Amino acid sequence: MADKATIVLFSHVSNSRSITGAEKLLLFFGRELSPYFNCILVAPQEGKLTRLARKSGMNVELLPIPLVYGMYTPYAGLEADIRKFQEGREYLELCDWLTALRPAFIISSTCVHALPAMAAKSLGIPVVWKISETITDNEFTPLSVELIHRNSDEILAISHTAAACFPEEIRELKVTQLPPSWDDKDMMLEAWSMLRGERRRELKVAPNEPLIGYISSFINKEKGLEHFVKMAVQVSALHSDAKFLVIGTPGDKNYYDRCVRKVKLEGLNAKFQFAGYEECLPAAYCAMDILVVPSLIREGFGMTALEGMAFGKPVVAYDSGGLREILLAAGCGDQLAPAENIAALAERVNALLAAPGYAAGVGSMARERIVAVYGPDAYRARLQGLAERWYLRYCQAQPQPPCAEPAAAPEITDTVVVIDEVPAAAVPAGGDPGGSAPAAAGAPAPPQALRRRLIVRRRLRLRRGKLRRGRLRRAAARARRAARPARKRRAVKPARRKSGGGKQRRQGHRARRGVKRRRKAA
Numbered sequence: 001m002a003d004k005a006t007i008v009l010f011s012h013v014s015n016s017r018s019i020t021g022a023e024k025l026l027l028f029f030g031r032e033l034s035p036y037f038n039c040i041l042v043a044p045q046e047g048k049l050t051r052l053a054r055k056s057g058m059n060v061e062l063l064p065i066p067l068v069y070g071m072y073t074p075y076a077g078l079e080a081d082i083r084k085f086q087e088g089r090e091y092l093e094l095c096d097w098l099t100a101l102r103p104a105f106i107i108s109s110t111c112v113h114a115l116p117a118m119a120a121k122s123l124g125i126p127v128v129w130k131i132s133e134t135i136t137d138n139e140f141t142p143l144s145v146e147l148i149h150r151n152s153d154e155i156l157a158i159s160h161t162a163a164a165c166f167p168e169e170i171r172e173l174k175v176t177q178l179p180p181s182w183d184d185k186d187m188m189l190e191a192w193s194m195l196r197g198e199r200r201r202e203l204k205v206a207p208n209e210p211l212i213g214y215i216s217s218f219i220n221k222e223k224g225l226e227h228f229v230k231m232a233v234q235v236s237a238l239h240s241d242a243k244f245l246v247i248g249t250p251g252d253k254n255y256y257d258r259c260v261r262k263v264k265l266e267g268l269n270a271k272f273q274f275a276g277y278e279e280c281l282p283a284a285y286c287a288m289d290i291l292v293v294p295s296l297i298r299e300g301f302g303m304t305a306l307e308g309m310a311f312g313k314p315v316v317a318y319d320s321g322g323l324r325e326i327l328l329a330a331g332c333g334d335q336l337a338p339a340e341n342i343a344a345l346a347e348r349v350n351a352l353l354a355a356p357g358y359a360a361g362v363g364s365m366a367r368e369r370i371v372a373v374y375g376p377d378a379y380r381a382r383l384q385g386l387a388e389r390w391y392l393r394y395c396q397a398q399p400q401p402p403c404a405e406p407a408a409a410p411e412i413t414d415t416v417v418v419i420d421e422v423p424a425a426a427v428p429a430g431g432d433p434g435g436s437a438p439a440a441a442g443a444p445a446p447p448q449a450l451r452r453r454l455i456v457r458r459r460l461r462l463r464r465g466k467l468r469r470g471r472l473r474r475a476a477a478r479a480r481r482a483a484r485p486a487r488k489r490r491a492v493k494p495a496r497r498k499s500g501g502g503k504q505r506r507q508g509h510r511a512r513r514g515v516k517r518r519r520k521a522a
Contacts, residue, residue: 028181129154131163159325220255227340246272289313290314
């Protein structure tokens, strides 16, 4: 609608074939926001996310923006590396694009997608930073937390675990919790029985054989597949009819291959199915009897566990992070195993397999509670309150450029742009373009940061011009060579092979003269 304010949602990834949990959450978030705002999704490349977004009626822009992984695992040189990113071509193009669009506000997804938030903040555009993961806890964590605080107007946390890294004063000031949900249309509720039968026949699993599942978008060490395999060894010792299904694309190929070899060495090859990427997840969930989530990191939430319980499946998981929040909310605390304790994980799975009726009841009860706490109706009620607040706060008047008054034209020299005075709101305090808070009102900000940005832009233009002129010269030379008439080439006679080099001959002459001189002297 033309009367809706425009907002921008920045996705940090866009995988070509599969879709990760973070992408899925952002897509669902954008769909639910579309009735309130004109949403534009920005992704680094074409992928399944962009295709689904267009199918949902969202506008899509492709902007390759570097990710700042140090925001997730902070270190001492994080701010210096961010400044280098801000001098790069991608960041400057992002600033130009945001300047031309002037959205009411932007939403940056995940902590590693820092540059969109910093660019928008430097231009006076409000920022909602969506945090879906737990930032690594080390001595530099406050550095990452402070960067998020300085470059955001609001922080949208997926869970208590994701918000725990922020001090209490920041949580009270700007952190709002919005747990994820699902779309009932994607659940295919009416077809569950049919999907279960069809998928189990494809997997060659008999109706009386229990199927224990593992799902991850990209399988790497942190997702605990090796723990799942070792658990399966212990479960098979008691329940020989149990079968196991692994779904996910290998993220770490060496790790994945090691897990497959472990299955073969344990003699469980006939009991395991490695399905790779699954196009129809509802069919996979329906086919399972138990879902195991052995994640070795403190998940920000745990979308796989939520989806499993939404399909009425009992879920066994390690007791950490967002997984603990979900299972406690579902009343399934008994299915939590101490982190990295494989024996305890197997014990909980064996208890469910020993009582199939009890396991089915656990799954049914979990679905009822999950729907009440995290279901679509609960999500939309939370989101409606957020959308109304954002509209009143950010959309009553469109955000204005930081420069309230037009600045005098700068004096251009051969190599740099000289700026005599820069309005205070144009450059953040400390001269960091795209940095943190703006300078105090009325105080002139230092021009070094803006001068550095303009220098970089000029150098990029000059370099592009040189490359273009070089290509033109080479093309003209090729055209001239092509226009010349073909010349008859003279046959080249093979070179005569020399018997010896001139140096060797001279050395022989000197040796013979020396022999003659010695004979005369004798």
